[in-house]
Amino acid sequence: MIQQRVLVSWVGANDLKAVSGGETGPILSTLKAVPVESVQLLCSYPEERVEPYLDWLREQVDVPITAHYATLSSPVHFGEIYQVASECLKHLSVSGTQLSILLSPGTPAMQAVWILLGKARYAATFYQSSLEQGVQQVEVPFEISAEYVPAANAISTDKLVQLAGLDTPVDAAFDSIVTRSERMLALKEQARILALKQVPVLVYGETGTGKELFARAIHNAGPRSKEPFIAVNCGALAPELIDSILFGHKKGAFTGAVADRAGVFQQAHGGTLFLDEFGELTPDVQVRLLRVLQEGTLTPVGACQELKVDVRLIAATHRNLMQAVAEGRFREDLFYRIAVGVLHLPPLREREGDLLLLCERLLAGITNQDPSLGNKKISEDAKKLILQHPWRGNVRELQSTLLRAALWCQGDLIVANDLEQALFKLPQTEADLMAMDVSQGIDIQELISLVASRYLRKALAITGHNKTRAASLLGLKSQQTLSNWMDRYGIE
Structure with missing residues (x-):
C-alpha cells in the first residue's frame, strides 16, 4: 500500500x-x-x-x-x-x-x-x-537515543517513583510520586491540600494508575497518619459477606460466625478507610454505606446496639460514576457524599515524558530486589517498543513487563526481542472491540466510554484545544455538543 x-x-x-x-x-x-x-x-x-x-x-x-x-x-x-x-x-x-x-x-x-x-x-x-x-x-548525521526527554536531566534519580510495585509502600508519600507531566504535578498539589482537610476523596483512574498510592500518600500526609489505614477491594467482596466485612458481626449471627468480628469501619476507627473499586458496590449496600457516612454509626450483623465510628473515607474507581448516577446505577446522594475532593489520575499513555523515566526506576528496583538479575539496562530498540506500546494496564503492566523481560534476558542488556516476549498483546482496534465475546459478559458502557474518551482527547490535542475545530473533526454539531460529551466522560 x-x-x-x-x-x-x-x-x-x-x-x-x-x-x-x-x-x-x-x-x-x-x-x-x-x-x-x-x-x-x-x-x-x-x-x-x-x-x-x-x-x-x-x-x-x-x-x-x-x-x-x-x-x-x-x-x-x-x-x-x-x-x-x-x-x-x-x-x-x-x-x-x-x-x-x-x-x-x-x-x-x-x-x-x-x-x-x-x-x-x-x-x-x-x-x-x-x-x-x-x-x-x-541529512542529520547522528543518532539520538530514544529515551531523550526535554529537561529529563533536571530530575534526580532518587525522586523517580516506583509506582508499579505489586504492594503499595506503607510509607508512600507525595515525594514518591515524581513526574514531569503538568497534569500529575497539579494533581499532587491538589492531593496535598486534601490531605490536610480530612474531607472524603474520590480517586478516578484506569487500573494500574496509582490510585492506592495517592490514597496512602494522602493518609500519611494528614493528621490521621499515626492511625490505621485499611484498604478494601469492593470488587472482590462476596455478596453474602459484604455487610460482615464492612460493618462486622456478632458471634452466632450466621452459620460460620464462631466469634465476634470487627468490620473494616471499626478497624479503621480514627484513621482512613480506602474503598477500592468503589463503583462495584450494589445499590442495597450503597444505602447502608450512606447511612454510616451520614450518621457516623453502624450496627454489626447480629447486634442490637449501634457503634460510633470515626473514619476518613477515600474511595477509588475506574468507572465514570457521574454517568452511572445519570443512568440510575449509582446513588446520587452517596456520590456527592464521597465526591468532595476529586482526583482524576491520567493513564500512563497521557503522561508525556514520564514513561522511560519510570522504566529506568522500576527496572532498578527489580534488579535491586534480586542481585542475581544483574545490572540490567534497556537497549534503544527496546525503548522504542516501550514508547509505541499503549500500556492499557498502565504502570502495573509496565512493572510486570519489565520483570518478565529481566527474567528472560540472557545478558545485562534487555533487547527488543526480550521485550517482545514479555509483552502481552491485547486487542487494540475497533474491529477487536466489535468482535468481543458477549457470552462471557462485557461492559458496553465502559467500551463506549473507552472509544469516546480516546477520540475526544485526540481531537482536542490535534486542534490545540480549540473546541469548535475539535467538534468539526469528530462530526459533532457544535462546540456545546463537544462540551457535553467532555462532561459525560470526565474530560477536563
Whole structure:
C-alpha cells in the first residue's frame, strides 16, 4: 500500500509576511519543490493572523492544508513545544503516513524538538528552505537515543517513583510520586491540600494508575497518619459477606460466625478507610454505606446496639460514576457524599515524558530486589517498543513487563526481542472491540466510554484545544455538543 506523503511544519513569521507581498516563505517554497498529498501546520500565532495566510496559501497550492492551533506560554518553552509536536506526529504515524518535516519556520527550540522526535520516535524526512540555497533535504548525521526527554536531566534519580510495585509502600508519600507531566504535578498539589482537610476523596483512574498510592500518600500526609489505614477491594467482596466485612458481626449471627468480628469501619476507627473499586458496590449496600457516612454509626450483623465510628473515607474507581448516577446505577446522594475532593489520575499513555523515566526506576528496583538479575539496562530498540506500546494496564503492566523481560534476558542488556516476549498483546482496534465475546459478559458502557474518551482527547490535542475545530473533526454539531460529551466522560 502506498503511504500518503504529509508535510508537517510550524507557521513562522516569514510565512505570515508572504501575504503582504514579501517573499514566498519557507512553507510555500517547500510545497513548490517537494511533492506531498497533504499539509499539517502547527500555529502558535493568533488565529486572526494565521487565517489570512492559510486562505492565501490554499490559493497557491492544490493540496489539503490543516492547521492546528497551540497555546504556548513561550515560543521557546521546550516542554510545551514537545507535547504539541509529539501529539501531532503520534496522530499522523497511526494513520500510516510518510512524514516530511520542514525545519526552517519557527524558533530554534521548535527546530530542536522536530529533530529529536523525527530521529528518535518517528521516521521522518527533514527539509529546510532558505533564500540563499532554496529547498534542500537535510541529512542529520547522528543518532539520538530514544529515551531523550526535554529537561529529563533536571530530575534526580532518587525522586523517580516506583509506582508499579505489586504492594503499595506503607510509607508512600507525595515525594514518591515524581513526574514531569503538568497534569500529575497539579494533581499532587491538589492531593496535598486534601490531605490536610480530612474531607472524603474520590480517586478516578484506569487500573494500574496509582490510585492506592495517592490514597496512602494522602493518609500519611494528614493528621490521621499515626492511625490505621485499611484498604478494601469492593470488587472482590462476596455478596453474602459484604455487610460482615464492612460493618462486622456478632458471634452466632450466621452459620460460620464462631466469634465476634470487627468490620473494616471499626478497624479503621480514627484513621482512613480506602474503598477500592468503589463503583462495584450494589445499590442495597450503597444505602447502608450512606447511612454510616451520614450518621457516623453502624450496627454489626447480629447486634442490637449501634457503634460510633470515626473514619476518613477515600474511595477509588475506574468507572465514570457521574454517568452511572445519570443512568440510575449509582446513588446520587452517596456520590456527592464521597465526591468532595476529586482526583482524576491520567493513564500512563497521557503522561508525556514520564514513561522511560519510570522504566529506568522500576527496572532498578527489580534488579535491586534480586542481585542475581544483574545490572540490567534497556537497549534503544527496546525503548522504542516501550514508547509505541499503549500500556492499557498502565504502570502495573509496565512493572510486570519489565520483570518478565529481566527474567528472560540472557545478558545485562534487555533487547527488543526480550521485550517482545514479555509483552502481552491485547486487542487494540475497533474491529477487536466489535468482535468481543458477549457470552462471557462485557461492559458496553465502559467500551463506549473507552472509544469516546480516546477520540475526544485526540481531537482536542490535534486542534490545540480549540473546541469548535475539535467538534468539526469528530462530526459533532457544535462546540456545546463537544462540551457535553467532555462532561459525560470526565474530560477536563
